[in-house]
Amino acid sequence: MSAAPTSDFLREAQERGFIHQITDAAALDARLKAGPVAAYIGFDCTADSLHVGHLLSIMLLRLFQRTGHRPVVLIGGGTTKVGDPSGKDEARRLLSEAEIEANKAGIRRTFDAFLDFGPGKALMLDNAEWLDSLLYIPFLRDIGRHFSVNRMLTMDSVRLRLERDQPLSFLEFNYMLLQAYDFLELYRRHGVILQMGGSDQWGNIIMGADLVRRLEGAEAFGLTTPLITTASGAKMGKTAAGAVWLNPERVSPYDYWQFWRNVDDADVGRFLALFTELPMAEVRRLAALRGAEVNEAKKVLATEATALRHGRAAAELAAETARRTFEQGETAETLPSVTLPAEMLAAGAPVAAVLVRAGLAKSNSEARRLVAQGGVRLNDAPVTDPTATLTAEMVAAGPVKLSVGRKRHVLVRAA
């Protein structure tokens, strides 16, 4: 990175660690200072919720809006119909029109928490709008002519595949063109001059920027974010239960808080900068904490990150629930809970079955195994008998805390 950027957006983005590459940092910096700019990031719509893996992009768009610009969320409704073949072993199941619509709605709900979509503010668009009606011959003639196969072959995404003798379908080869075309459409329709995305999108992004430049004679820019891995090298956002989703129906605010509370020590500073909006001075102070004090930083990270997604109240509640559960050893009645039907309790509900019902074990076998290994506790008392049952009397006085391991707790309630 050459001269330090002076626009609010680039300066803060750089300071917080969002930037990996920029096509023309100085020119972009100047444009951002001259007035509001529109920028977009593309998202798949293969699921009805985004997950923590998308959060970096979301936070970047949020920062973009906060610094006075217009973020555009581009949903790949059109490209999802084709199915992105990259990086997948098996062909992905094609989604129906209705599924795509449902997914878009879910994704929209996620974004509503992060961006202001009011009049003149952020936009959410679907590339199906222009891709669905695309005609092959005119597309080839008008757009395809501007793409040099020679150059496409030198792009990392293509070159690496070819070098490793991995197959590359024509469809996939074309993906680049479709992506570039999105940029062109967004420029024409909404004056978008900047595309952002993960570092793996660099090739696609510069193709798009070039296309806009050629056909419209306009300056267009690209910016990529670094690939975020955890200190232990894994792609972030995966836990035992799977992806850490951003929609509360999939991951509760409490579990979301716990996810951030449990990051590696080595990740806390970086994550505070990227996934919260605390002033950098505060981020640096927290990141400098050592030893057991790091826990303070993690709690701040968890609460701030949760507040951004689920609101301050839900975040505080999750923090308080955790404090009472972990630090006081109490049974906080705000923990996630399962309710057992009366007839199940009347007959004596096997602990194993309750574990499965509570989502703490995937099968009865696993539940029994957990008990056998001494990993299960009822109100903090270890369960040693694999055939133990929960009775109505046990739950009559109030919810019972069922725990697996040190960290997973669920309240069991009577219906």
Add this chain to the structure above:
RNA sequence: GGAGGGGUGCCCGAGCGGCUAAAGGGGACGGACUGUAAAUCCGUUGGCGCACGCCUACGUUGGUUCGAAUCCAACCCCCUCCA
């Protein structure tokens, strides 16, 4: 189109007629130690009211055998070389 090679559990990867629910590693989970961290050590890791039992599982479908992930046939998919 022709000739070879290959498809194994969450992933990688052994196995190549019975001793195989399938070595080993990774990951994940539980335990110990801690700070709801990392590292380390121990254990677990298909399902089923599971102690002996039963069911499902090694690309798909059939077949040979007392017995198949292992042999045969056809089919599907992938890779390599040739045209």
